[in-house]
Amino acid sequence: MNPLIAALRGTLVVSCQAYPGEPMRHPETMAQVAESAVRGGAAAIRAQGLADISHIAGRVDVPVIGLWKHGRGPVHITPTLRHARAVLDAGALTAAVSRHVVTRYAGDRSRALATARRRAHALLRDVLPAGGLARWPAASQAMLERWLPALDLVDDLERWTRTERLRLAAVIREKGEADETRHQQRLRAHTRLLAGWARALSG
DSSP states (O other): OOHHHHHHTTSOEEEEOOOTTSTTOSHHHHHHHHHHHHHTTOSEEEEESHHHHHHHHTTOSSOEEEEOBOSSSSOOBSOSHHHHHHHHHHHHHHHHHHHHHHHHHTTOHHHHHHHHHHHHHHHHHTTSOTTGGGGSOHHHHHHHHHHHHHHTTOTTGGGOOHHHHHHHHHHHHHHHTTOHHHHHHHHHHOHHHHHHHHHHHHO
16 A cells, blocks of 8 residues: 555545635635644645645645546546646645745745745736736736746746746736636746746756
């Protein structure tokens, strides 16, 4: 038997999920629910969706069982290898962010977030229409805030082309609009962003 499965045998695994349209459908809310469950004795957390997995993995010190529900067919829970890899990367990226905050900012999360915000806003400011980020939907603005730590992992943001910056804006807006499939399509096409994260993960 897998050692992790053996360790969880007979323990409490709590599923922290909310469906589209429900009031609690938000990564930060799910992370708070997961943290509360762990404080109450949960030995592991089951989470759905890349944003939820990433947020929860950064907040709890127990295993996170991630999955991605896609489509309505008979096999819709993490149905392909692509989905499985994305779920794995969501947790790995969170670990890389934590390591980055410790090594680059001496564990000062406030300073890390402020620096990440300045870099991201400077990156996008020159490629957006008049009004820029202030004219984005509230959900997309909130998503950019949640992406800041991961964007700060990319060491060459300042050298990105205008096209690469525009594509990043599209990736974040799609995520904010809660269209996970279209978001993933745009994300996989952004090779410069993925290459930056790959360097961070291998560092």
